[in-house]
Amino acid sequence: MRHIISILLENEAGALSRVAGLFSARGYNIETLTVAPTEDASLSRMTIVTRGSDEVLEQITKQLNKLVDVVKVVDLSEFSHVERELMLIKLRATGKDREEMKRMADIFRGRILDVTESTYVVELTGTSAKLDAFINALDAGLILETVRTGVSGIGRGDRILKI
Amino acid sequence: MILTGAEIIIKCLQAENVDYVFGYPGGSVLHIYDEFFKQDQIRHILVRHEQAAVHAADAYSRSSSKIGVALVTSGPGVTNAVTGIATAHADSVPLVVLTGQVGTSYIGQDAFQECDTVGITRPCVKHNFLVKNVEDLALTLKKAFHIATTGRPGPVVVDIPKDITAARCEFRYPRTVSMRSYNPVLKGHLGQIKKTVQILAKAKRPILYIGGGIVLSNAAERLTQLAHLLGCPVTSTLMGLGGFPGTDRQHLGMPGMHGTYEANMAMHHADVILAVGARFDDRVIGNTAHFAEEVRKIVHIDIDPSSISKRVKADVPIVGNIPDVLDEILKLLGANFSLPDQSAWWKQIGNWRDRNGLAYRKSAHLMPQFVLEKLYEVTRGDAIITSDVGQHQMFAAQYYKFDRPRRWINSGGLGTMGVGLPYAMGARFANPEATVACVTGEGSIQMCIQELSTCKQFELPIKIINLNNGMLGMVRQHQEMFYSKRYSQSYVTSLPDFVKLAEAYGHIGMKIERTEDVEPALEKAFTEYKDRLVFMDFIIDPTANVFPMVAAGKGLTEMILAEDL
Numbered sequence: 001m002r003h004i005i006s007i008l009l010e011n012e013a014g015a016l017s018r019v020a021g022l023f024s025a026r027g028y029n030i031e032t033l034t035v036a037p038t039e040d041a042s043l044s045r046m047t048i049v050t051r052g053s054d055e056v057l058e059q060i061t062k063q064l065n066k067l068v069d070v071v072k073v074v075d076l077s078e079f080s081h082v083e084r085e086l087m088l089i090k091l092r093a094t095g096k097d098r099e100e101m102k103r104m105a106d107i108f109r110g111r112i113l114d115v116t117e118s119t120y121v122v123e124l125t126g127t128s129a130k131l132d133a134f135i136n137a138l139d140a141g142l143i144l145e146t147v148r149t150g151v152s153g154i155g156r157g158d159r160i161l162k163i
Numbered sequence: 164m165i166l167t168g169a170e171i172i173i174k175c176l177q178a179e180n181v182d183y184v185f186g187y188p189g190g191s192v193l194h195i196y197d198e199f200f201k202q203d204q205i206r207h208i209l210v211r212h213e214q215a216a217v218h219a220a221d222a223y224s225r226s227s228s229k230i231g232v233a234l235v236t237s238g239p240g241v242t243n244a245v246t247g248i249a250t251a252h253a254d255s256v257p258l259v260v261l262t263g264q265v266g267t268s269y270i271g272q273d274a275f276q277e278c279d280t281v282g283i284t285r286p287c288v289k290h291n292f293l294v295k296n297v298e299d300l301a302l303t304l305k306k307a308f309h310i311a312t313t314g315r316p317g318p319v320v321v322d323i324p325k326d327i328t329a330a331r332c333e334f335r336y337p338r339t340v341s342m343r344s345y346n347p348v349l350k351g352h353l354g355q356i357k358k359t360v361q362i363l364a365k366a367k368r369p370i371l372y373i374g375g376g377i378v379l380s381n382a383a384e385r386l387t388q389l390a391h392l393l394g395c396p397v398t399s400t401l402m403g404l405g406g407f408p409g410t411d412r413q414h415l416g417m418p419g420m421h422g423t424y425e426a427n428m429a430m431h432h433a434d435v436i437l438a439v440g441a442r443f444d445d446r447v448i449g450n451t452a453h454f455a456e457e458v459r460k461i462v463h464i465d466i467d468p469s470s471i472s473k474r475v476k477a478d479v480p481i482v483g484n485i486p487d488v489l490d491e492i493l494k495l496l497g498a499n500f501s502l503p504d505q506s507a508w509w510k511q512i513g514n515w516r517d518r519n520g521l522a523y524r525k526s527a528h529l530m531p532q533f534v535l536e537k538l539y540e541v542t543r544g545d546a547i548i549t550s551d552v553g554q555h556q557m558f559a560a561q562y563y564k565f566d567r568p569r570r571w572i573n574s575g576g577l578g579t580m581g582v583g584l585p586y587a588m589g590a591r592f593a594n595p596e597a598t599v600a601c602v603t604g605e606g607s608i609q610m611c612i613q614e615l616s617t618c619k620q621f622e623l624p625i626k627i628i629n630l631n632n633g634m635l636g637m638v639r640q641h642q643e644m645f646y647s648k649r650y651s652q653s654y655v656t657s658l659p660d661f662v663k664l665a666e667a668y669g670h671i672g673m674k675i676e677r678t679e680d681v682e683p684a685l686e687k688a689f690t691e692y693k694d695r696l697v698f699m700d701f702i703i704d705p706t707a708n709v710f711p712m713v714a715a716g717k718g719l720t721e722m723i724l725a726e727d728l
Contacts, residue, residue: 010344013293014281025286055472062469068290068310071344163343 002031003057004076004083004153006161007046007064011037015069019046022067028052028060032085032128032150043071043163049128049151074161076153083153086123087131088113090145093120097142108134119144164335168297168328169194172261175304177204178336181232183223183592184208185216189236190276191263194328208592208621211613213240215585217247218611221256221318222582222589225572226547228381229593230257230312237263237325238276241283246579248318249287253576254402255379257316259307266326267295280322289317297330305340314347315467316379347466351483351491358479359437359462360495366435366460368508369395372418375402375575376440376465376485383407383568385489386439392493393502396512398426400441401560402575409564410544415512416521419447420713421557424520425512427711427719431457432511438463440485443475444576445715451475453718464488520711520724521561528704529678531555531630535562538600538628541685546598547572547590551583551607554636555628557709559602581610587625588617598626598689605631605658605700615668618696626688627698629661632705640708644723665698676702 009015016035023030031049038045050060057075064073076083093101094117105112105122108130114121124134128151135143155161166174172195176184185208188196199207210216213235220231231251235244241262251258265274281293290310292303300323307319363369371393377386383406390397390407397407398418407414416423418430430436430448436459441447448454451474463470463477464485471480481488523532535558538546548563549572550556556573565571572590574582587601601608608629618625630636638653662672671692675684681701688697710725 014285017282018285021285059469059473066315066467066469068342068345 001053001057002049002051002077004081004151005048005050005060005064006074006076006153007048007070008038008072008161008163009044009046009067010069010071011042011044012069015044016046018067018069019048019064022063023048023050026059026063028056032148034150034152045161047150047152071163072161074155076155079159080156081153081159082156083127083151084125085128085131085151086125086149087134088147089122089124089135089143091120091122091138092118092142092144094118101142104134104137108137110134164333165331166334167194167331168300168323169198171297171300171334172304172323172328173198173202173205174334175301175336176232179230179308181205181230184232184234185210185219185223185589186234187213187216187236187240189240189263191237191265191325192234192328194325195234195261195263208588208617210585210617212611213243214246214581215588215611215614215617217244217258217260218250218582218585219589219592220258220260221247221251222549222572222586223593224256224258225254226569226590227593228569230259230308231589232259232261234261235263236276237265237280238278240276241278241280245283245287248284248320250574250577250579250582251318252287252289254375254574255316256318257311258318259311260318260320262320262322264293264322264324267324268326270324280320284320287318288320289315291320291322293322294324294327297327297332300327301334301336302340305337306342309340310345314345348482349484349487351464351481351488353491355479355481356488356491356495359481359492362435362460362462362479363393363437363496363502366395366502367505368433369393369435369437369502369505370429370433371395371397371407372400372430372436372438372441373397373403373406374400374439374441377403377406378568380440380466380485381568382440382485382489385486385493389489389493392496392500394505395502396429396509398422398430400447400575401573403441404560404571405565405568408566410566417560418719420449420715421561421709421711422447422713423561424518424711424722424724425515427713427722428515429512431719434459436461438477439489440465442470442473445474448475449713449717449719449721453721518724520722523707523710523725526704526707529676529681529701531558531632531701531703531707532562533678534628534630534681534701534703535559535602537681537685538602539563541682541689542598542600546570546600547594549573549583549586549590549599549601551601551603552578552580553604553607554640554707554709555602555604555607555630558630580607583607584611584614584618584625584627587627588614588621588623591623591625600626600628602628602630604636605629605633605661606635606655612664615665615670615696615698619669622694623696624694625696627696629698629700630703631658631661631700632703632707633658634705636707637709643708645714661698661700665696670696670698672698672700674700674702
């Protein structure tokens with residue numbers, strides 16, 4: 001099962017490598033990882049998308065909690081949450097493809113950020129599945145470059161991850 | 164008070180009541196060593212290799228419950244220390260390791276004797292720090308001692324660049340420290356503890372399965388009280404030996420790969436397992452699927468939540484400090500508690516005991532088991548025994564009965580050959596009155612043999628029991644049993660004359676080849692040569708194997724006994 005783990009950790013040098021090292025040392029997989037400081041600059045918020053059985057997820061959560069720099073860990077997938085990922089994608093946009101690319105971006109509610117004679121850069125935000133769908137909807141030969149931020153997630157309503 | 168970083172380090176160690184620092188000097192720690200020279204409250208023990216410094220500090224901690232401290236220089240000092248750090252980490256031993264680092268402006272420049280200490284040690288420490296400002300030094304050291312000794316203990320590395328040891332700042336040692344990200348749970352969940360009492364009240368075939376957590380948390384007395392109240396069998400892992408008296412009738416010995424027949428059978432067939440400070444590791448319960456075939460209730464008490472339900476699902480998980488949890492259980496049970504009748508259970512255990520799984524064959528050569536039996540007799544079961552890793556380690560665990568905790572010092576988790584001699588050094592410094600014997604083999608002892616020199620310098624009267632079979636015995640045993648006797652690289656040729664070697668280092672050497680010479684030689688070593696280091700080279704039967712044995716990947720009850728061959 002796919003899980004979104006949200007971690008609040010001390011914003012200290014090396015904290016990221018402790019988390020990343022834990023995943024590689026214990027053979028857990030990381031699909032995406034994002035990290036940035038929170039409104040409190042002494043804390044970072046990290047979001048990791050991983051896959052594993054319930055037993056593996058239990059161990060991941062426990063092992064993360066054991067790290068001295070980790071303040072709180074939540075598996076967002078356990079309750080109602082919102083997840084978003086941002087993608088920048090550079091497309092070949094020439095001839096008849098130029099109009100087609102514009103239309104596709106509109107359908108997926110993407111924004112065109114940069115235009116040259118032969119390319120578009122499209123910004124797209126959504127769930128990872130939506131970004132995948134956009135990529136699949138395009139002719140692979142027209143995709144020049146993609147950059148994805150990885151998933152960020154937050155609980156709905158009163159679910160708040162804060163100290 | 165304005166002090167230099169080096170002065171601050173000494174002040175902090177003094178404030179933590181550190182008596183001994185085990186270390187080895189080098190360029191990046193010279194300022195610190197200069198401060199050691201100017202004081203005499205803390206004694207520095209100069210080893211001959213950084214690995215031994217950490218092992219000695221580790222054993223100092225294991226054998227006394229005081230914290231061990233090691234100090235090494237940057238680069239190779241650190242990489243040499245890594246084996247010691249990983250060994251302590253695997254057995255959850257509290258340790259503070261101070262490492263020198265090149266000056267802050269040189270970090271990342273591939274400077275002389277530079278290595279990424281924080282990066283290299285990260286996977287084998289509880290936590291580590293790089294001190295970048297002298298203002299942070301005192302608080303960081305306070306945190307290091309706090310983290311190492313609380314919760315599930317473990318080694319903490321503090322990496323200190325050379326310029327930080329020379330820089331000055333106002334010194335104030337914090338009396339307490341609190342960290343929002345680090346708050347180990349101490350009290351067990353009362354609901355779970357109540358559930359445990361209910362389960363125990365209905366148990367027909369209960370067993371107490373105890374591990375290193377009992378020793379680490381100083382819970383042996385309470386555990387013994389609980390065990391006597393319950394009247395049930397107790398089995399102790401390699402790391403838990405001494406946590407419950409080895410000579411007690413309720414003790415079944417060690418479970419696992421080389422556990423006793425009765426301990427393994429009882430573990431498998433129990434209807435309730437009360438696991439305390441043990442972690443169901445692969446050497447203890449073998450194949451988890453085979454173990455799961457039997458229906459039973461498992462209560463698992465541990466301070467580390469990640470140890471619970473890692474390999475075996477617990478029905479009642481209790482996270483907490485063992486002494487606190489045991490107190491709660493004892494309180495709820497009350498003084499008059501008694502379990503349901505266990506006579507049928509004990510009768511069955513008696514039958515298993517009658518198989519006498521520790522019996523060993525007669526031989527024209529000296530048998531290693533016999534040496535251990537005699538060592539136990541001659542030392543009246545009261546020595547601190549350190550061991551290396553291999554057959555001799557298992558023989559010691561099987562034949563030496565430990566009645567008290569912190570008397571059995573060995574590398575269980577990492578299985579580090581070479582620990583035996585430095586462990587004996589650390590144990591002796593922590594227990595200056597104790598009889599200390601190092602049970603080893605000719606393979607293991609040569610991995611830290613240089614420490615014979617340290618032992619001479621500090622006149623440590625350690626007795627080295629070298630079970631010399633001219634083979635890497637445990638490797639040879641596996642090759643005999645599972646690799647059709649293809650003894651690939653397990654035969655040690657060109658062994659030194661250990662008697663002469665011991666003498667060269669200024670010690671006494673003895674060579675013992677005949678069964679009838681064992682007891683007199685031991686008597687002589689432990690009485691006449693009481694105050695000397697004696698290297699006793701026992702030439703043993705090279706074909707002796709450790710039994711019972713559960714092969715890797717097999718089920719706990721699928722044991723091979725000596726009589727099966």
